[in-house]
Amino acid sequence: MALLLVGDQSSAEDVVQDAFFGLYRALPRLQDPGKALPYLKTSVLNGCRTVLRARRRAWLRRGRPDPPVWSAEAAALEEEDRREVLAAVARLPSRQREVLVLRYYLNLADPEIAATLRVSRGTVSSTASRALAALARHLGEGP
Amino acid sequence: MTNLEDRLRDAFDAAAQTVRPGGIRSLPARRRRTRLPHGMLVPLAAAASVAVILAAVFALPPLVSGRAHPAPRASTSRQGLPPAGRVPRFFADVPIAGVGAGPVQIRDAATGKLAAQDASTVGTTAVAAQPGDRHFVIARLPGSGCLSRFYRFAINGSGQPGRLQPLPIPAVRGTVLGMAASADGRTLAYALMGCGKGTPSYLGVADARTGRIRQWGGVNVDGEGQGSAIVASDVSLTADGRFLAYQLTTPNGGWSTIMILPTNSAPGNAVQRSRAAASYGPASGVLASGLLCLAGHTVDAYTLSEAATIPQPATGPRLTLAQYSTATGRRLRVLGALRGLPVNGPGCFLSPDRSGRYLLERSAPVPSSSRTVAVLQLTRVDLLTREVSTLTVTTPSGQMSSTVSGMITAW
Numbered sequence: 001m002a003l004l005l006v007g008d009q010s011s012a013e014d015v016v017q018d019a020f021f022g023l024y025r026a027l028p029r030l031q032d033p034g035k036a037l038p039y040l041k042t043s044v045l046n047g048c049r050t051v052l053r054a055r056r057r058a059w060l061r062r063g064r065p066d067p068p069v070w071s072a073e074a075a076a077l078e079e080e081d082r083r084e085v086l087a088a089v090a091r092l093p094s095r096q097r098e099v100l101v102l103r104y105y106l107n108l109a110d111p112e113i114a115a116t117l118r119v120s121r122g123t124v125s126s127t128a129s130r131a132l133a134a135l136a137r138h139l140g141e142g143p
Numbered sequence: 144m145t146n147l148e149d150r151l152r153d154a155f156d157a158a159a160q161t162v163r164p165g166g167i168r169s170l171p172a173r174r175r176r177t178r179l180p181h182g183m184l185v186p187l188a189a190a191a192s193v194a195v196i197l198a199a200v201f202a203l204p205p206l207v208s209g210r211a212h213p214a215p216r217a218s219t220s221r222q223g224l225p226p227a228g229r230v231p232r233f234f235a236d237v238p239i240a241g242v243g244a245g246p247v248q249i250r251d252a253a254t255g256k257l258a259a260q261d262a263s264t265v266g267t268t269a270v271a272a273q274p275g276d277r278h279f280v281i282a283r284l285p286g287s288g289c290l291s292r293f294y295r296f297a298i299n300g301s302g303q304p305g306r307l308q309p310l311p312i313p314a315v316r317g318t319v320l321g322m323a324a325s326a327d328g329r330t331l332a333y334a335l336m337g338c339g340k341g342t343p344s345y346l347g348v349a350d351a352r353t354g355r356i357r358q359w360g361g362v363n364v365d366g367e368g369q370g371s372a373i374v375a376s377d378v379s380l381t382a383d384g385r386f387l388a389y390q391l392t393t394p395n396g397g398w399s400t401i402m403i404l405p406t407n408s409a410p411g412n413a414v415q416r417s418r419a420a421a422s423y424g425p426a427s428g429v430l431a432s433g434l435l436c437l438a439g440h441t442v443d444a445y446t447l448s449e450a451a452t453i454p455q456p457a458t459g460p461r462l463t464l465a466q467y468s469t470a471t472g473r474r475l476r477v478l479g480a481l482r483g484l485p486v487n488g489p490g491c492f493l494s495p496d497r498s499g500r501y502l503l504e505r506s507a508p509v510p511s512s513s514r515t516v517a518v519l520q521l522t523r524v525d526l527l528t529r530e531v532s533t534l535t536v537t538t539p540s541g542q543m544s545s546t547v548s549g550m551i552t553a554w
Contacts (some may be wrong), residue, residue, distance in 0.1 A: 010159075012162075081154075083154075089151070101155065105152070105156070132147060136153070
């Protein structure tokens with residue numbers, strides 16, 4: 001999930017590590033163990049947002065991040081079609097990207113996505129719908 | 144579901160698969176930032192002074208006299224290689240003589256010395272290690288029939304095997320020639336060679352707890368079976384048991400393709416249900432590059448290619464060990480050069496251990512003047528340090544003797 005949102009494995013590892021570290025610190029305060037996984041998902045999501053924000057602020061960037069997994073430079077994906085799809089996803093607004101990753105990679109239901117992103121279920125549906133429409137335009141697919 | 148949604152899922156899955164567990168960096172130690180109340184500083188400084196004095200009094204004499212134990216060396220980690228893993232204490236091997244297969248032998252992984260041999264495992268054709276460094280699963284073809292059965296056994300601290308326990312997996316028709324286990328040991332993958340020409344061969348997975356099996360046909364395992372697709376008998380399974388990896392070869396053995404088969408796909412034609420991950424062909428200056436092995440730890444491929452040196456030196460050809468990414472097909476790194484003996488025919492001659500850190504290369508038998516003893520040479524490669532060590536294995540005199548043509552190993 002982190003890789004799909006930030007693009008490169010190094011940053012994704014940092015985000016996931018921080019999320020687990022946060023969970024470890026929060027464990028004593030966690031009354032319901034069933035909440036650990038949603039907590040972790042939200043932490044990873046927030047961590048990814050932080051990384052992406054930091055990248056936009058060039059002066060905070062200590063080094064150039066690795067090329068994203070969908071770039072030809074990274075050459076991690078062998079099929080052009082997959083690269084094209086992921087590159088199109090990367091061009092979407094961050095909220096739309098998050099909804100697509102949670103829905104189509106983690107296979108979360110809309111209520112779970114809504115809880116993770118702390119938005120209403122209606123917002124999830126409309127965001128996903130807009131994201132798919134934008135993707136279809138980018139990829140030249142018909143309605 | 145729309146085509147676009149399918150493409151999205153496929154692209155996300157493919158991107159996620161580029162994450163290699165072996166390449167994940169180990170966690171750096173974090174310093175805790177804690178603030179001490181001012182009132183605590185003086186007592187703490189006093190206690191620290193006392194501790195330093197006590198340490199000096201008790202620790203200095205052994206250091207001076209040289210009796211102090213050396214500090215353990217911190218483990219090092221290189222990008223892209225498994226950061227941890229210790230050498231398994233034992234490995235299991237099965238000497239193969241012609242078409243028959245011998246009993247399982249348990250050997251010391253540091254010396255190659257035989258620790259135990261279990262006569263009840265005669266007829267073993269495939270072996271895989273299970274979690275815990277002490278458990279193995281075998282497939283046996285007992286007697287003259289054509290039904291392979293699966294068993295499990297454990298070894299104790301000195302390598303002595305316990306009683307053979309049948310797994311609840313139904314007997315399968317044919318010879319199980321290659322086997323791999325998932326990280327939790329529950330899922331087993333196997334290549335099943337049919338009995339004689341014209342009988343079907345399969346790739347399959349079995350649930351070691353429920354006994355449920357699923358098989359895919361249309362393959363020709365090691366030259367036997369119905370179907371045009373020739374596959375090498377060595378199969379591998381990802382740690383989570385979701386993907387079975389196998390090697391598809393062309394009839395002339397020139398090109399090899401690593402194929403990935405999702406284990407939840409419907410039974411049918413194995414090749415049609417699989418996707419090609421990477422292809423390898425004879426490159427300039429390389430005689431043979433078809434010797435592939437997939438680690439059970441990740442889905443990376445290891446190749447041994449034989450340098451075209453004519454005439455060959457007395458010490459055997461120079462073999463280059465390289466690691467390839469099955470995600471991109473690119474060569475990740477050359478791990479080292481080994482001196483070896485000509486390996487006969489395609490197949491996997493490399494056994495990764497369960498941690499993914501070590502590889503065991505099993506060579507063809509060393510020419511021996513003895514008619515009663517067969518000598519095999521194994522090479523152990525530490526992928527982290529690239530240290531190469533050689534184990535010389537001598538099979539005990541007996542039914543295998545000088546007809547040993549190779550061995551299968553698991554650790």
